[in-house]
Amino acid sequence: MTAQAKAKWLRFLVLVLGGGTIYKLANLKDAFYIPMQEHMGLTHTEIGTLLSANAIIATALFVLGGFLADRFETRKLIPIGLIGAGSLGLYLASFPGYSHLLIVFSLLAVCADCIFWPSLLKAIRNLGDDNEQGRMFGFLEGGRGVVDTLVAFSALGVFVALGSGADGLKAAILFYSGIDIGVGLLTWFLLRDARQTSGNREPIGLAGLLEAVRMPGIWLVSLNVFMVYIVYCGLTYFIPYLKDMYQLPVALVGAYGIINQYFLKVLGGPAGGFIADKGMKSPSRYLKWAFLALIPLMAVILGIPHGESFIYAGMAATLSFALVVFTMRGVFWAPMSEVGIPSRISGSAFGIGCLIGYAPGMFAYVIYGSLLDHYPGEQGYTYVFSLMSILAVVGFAVSSLLHRSVNKRPAASTDQALA
Structure with a gap:
């Protein structure tokens, strides 16, 4: 080196x-x-x-x-x-x-x-x-x-x-x-x-911020971050779900929480980066297919029978879903380069992206929590997880638009152009 x-x-x-x-x-x-x-x-x-x-x-x-x-x-x-x-x-x-x-x-x-x-x-x-x-x-x-x-x-x-x-x-x-x-x-x-x-x-002064606002690619990247983040907010409810539906012991609740919030971040970030760069040669392409992968994973979560005897299957399924989300969090800012944002205005671009992308933190928990309050038990979790699946479909559509925008750029490589 x-x-x-x-x-x-x-x-x-x-x-x-x-x-x-x-x-x-x-x-x-x-x-x-x-x-x-x-x-x-x-x-x-x-x-x-x-x-x-x-x-x-x-x-x-x-x-x-x-x-x-x-x-x-x-x-x-x-x-x-x-x-x-x-x-x-x-x-x-x-x-x-x-x-x-x-x-x-x-x-x-x-x-x-x-x-x-x-x-x-x-x-x-x-x-x-x-x-x-x-x-x-x-x-x-x-x-x-x-x-x-x-x-x-x-x-x-x-x-x-x-x-x-x-x-x-x-x-x-x-x-x-x-x-x-x-x-x-x-x-x-x-x-x-x-x-x-x-x-x-x-x-770069105000002109740089105005230049960033006028670039369509920033809005596509920002909306993509928004969709990843709103699904990410739903991961919080896997913990009460496992406790309520599978009688997860108190000791395991703490262990599961540490794995879900910390350890998966350690694994998911680098894994997502390597898959996006080395495997799919494009962060936007990886995000598109990762959104799609969330849908069958959630179907597995909803399909596993409830009860203490299925507790480890429930833990494995929810952690698998969360791991994919963390790989997406690891690379959801990387498309800033793919859509051609000049590095000289990348600060303004990231500022706009943060404003839009992290906005779900202000309301997503209220929506998910109110569903659980209004529909206690299994019905509420079904509604929350179904909503997360619908949002994953919307995320797939948004990231598909993002990847299509990348492919249309003259500088897009052949590898990036692959669907």
Whole structure:
């Protein structure tokens, strides 16, 4: 491996480390939901409101974040986002009042989703050439899964080591904050020598954002991400499904959740990247057929008899479905290169893509949850999973349009043109 290649992968690893840590403070409830209630005095509604405030601010600022990524150097924005989030964590560890927490969680969205995330996506894209996009984004997703797991369990270890009380929670928050600040400093020094393409040397202003808005390919990629993400939101309901329909023991519920949310991300991201780049030679082509593969997999899930004796069959079927979705998440940004988005405006493109693509997070859970509330038991799950199948069909249609658009481009390769 050449020195240039080593430097490239070192920068990539630092970016992955940042991507896997910056959201830990905003998602403190993942590992510390009950401690937040007990030691910060928060109710279920208050925690939910904090998360909603974070999501609303994030969604509102994605496009601005893309504009900033094109206007300023990503090697400056990425550490600013990380160090800013870490600094907010230092204040969060003082257990401020609820009104101040609303401000903190809103500012965490500014740091993570406006300043950091679009810049991270642009930096990842610029690290690899057009033939590496699937693998780069796949490894990003898989690497974030590894970091998610290690950092979360490490913070949990700090919490337990200090007695699982208020001091432990403060120490865990400080642990997250220290990692954010430390990684921010690393990115400042390791990204400063990153190769800049000629198109990236000049700051892009509002004209770049307007140019991005006018490109049809951005909207197709964004809608494709939207369809993958809305199906992904449904994976949450496999856990109560297995508990209610197959009497999954409490111990296995936790193990299944870790596998479903972390381990499959580690496997799915790189696997999707390699299949898209090496197997199908096109991320958009892979996404099209992956959507189609979800339909028979869901038919198997719905067809397995219920009851404790079929519990492992139910687990295997739901995990198989989830694995395919995670391979799709690993590469759903890669078509930005296929549709010909210039790298100089890729920050704006990713900002638009995030605004549309991640929008299901604001309403999908409400739709799925209301179906289960209105139709308790097997009927509700049948409706939810059937809706996910219908959405997979719509996703197949959207990704087919995306792949057709790629094939129509003059630069499309013969391999990409294969149906």
